[in-house]
Amino acid sequence: MTRDGLGPDFFYVNGTPVMALLYGLDIKAQERWGRPPDLVLSGPNEGRNTGYIVVSSGTVSNAQYAAMRGIPAIALSAGEDTRDNVALANPKSREVAGLAADFVDRLVRAKGEGPVMPMGTALNVNFPDDPGDAQWSVARIGTFNRYSLKFVTDLSQEPSARAYGLEDVKLPGVSVSIVSTAPAEDQNGDEAAVSERAISVSVMQIAYDGSDDQRDWLASTMAAMSSSPCEPAEAACAE
Structure with missing residues (x-):
């Protein structure tokens, strides 16, 4: 469905955020361009998505899912005071939207002849409560919540x-x-801390894949498990 006054490219999906994303990628993008979009923007969310809470965020999940399809994506989130569920006219929301559009414009101009961002790249952008004069700052998801x-x-x-x-x-x-x-001293670069004073931009890995060191640990541990005596009550037993 669409909403009056918002033009022909506004669509509403009564479902989860990822369902709305898939409708855009698999239906509307194909109807409009015959191919996936060059970039997916998810948000801006009413409330920041920083720290461990990102794993439960539909806004961030959209960016993750798009990146898994090879489409560059940006999750955008702002302060709690940007919501207006009645008139959809919160002035701070317009300010955040303008900053987000300017960020994308700068990305496009900086990319040269290549894609907007490297394939499979997803960013998590969080705006402070007063975003107007805030600086843009590279951050990490980190451990501060x-x-x-x-x-x-x-x-x-x-x-x-x-x-x-x-x-x-x-x-x-x-x-x-x-x-x-x-935050502790070593957490000052985490996005939950940075986004309280600046516009934080964190790059995300796709999905939940572990590091090479973690895979090495798992391989050696399972090798040791398979060579040890197997008790009937153990969950992992070698044949």
Whole structure:
């Protein structure tokens, strides 16, 4: 479906973020260009996606999935105060959108004759609460987390849920809270810390593939397991 006043290229998918992405890649892109797009933009999300929370983010998953198909992709996320679910006219959202468009324009001009980004590359971009004069800064996903997720039995008692108007929802669910501790010295380059003072840009690996060192460890461990006596209760036994 489309929304009046937004032009012929606006489409709404009643499903998950990845379902919307696949509709764009497999249906609309083929109808429009007969091929995949040169770049996928996911977001901007209302709320930053930094640290470990990225593994549960639909915004980031879109960029990951596009990259797995060989399409360069950028996940974009901003502060909580960019939301406006009624009029869709939050002025800060327009500001973030303008900065995102300018970033893409600069990428295109910097690429020369090649693709917008190397094949399979995905970026995670997070804007601070006041993005207007913020500098762009290379960051890493890292280990510092500003958000904490937990499952609760009564959302109506959770301050974060009440802020979203769920004070009457006496049901179980997932609550998100803000972590007040400061990053350690070696975490100052992590995107959760950088995005509080600058526009953080982190490059992401595709999916969950481990490093060469981790694969070497696994291979040696499994080799040792297969050469050791096998007890009936063990989960991994060599024939």
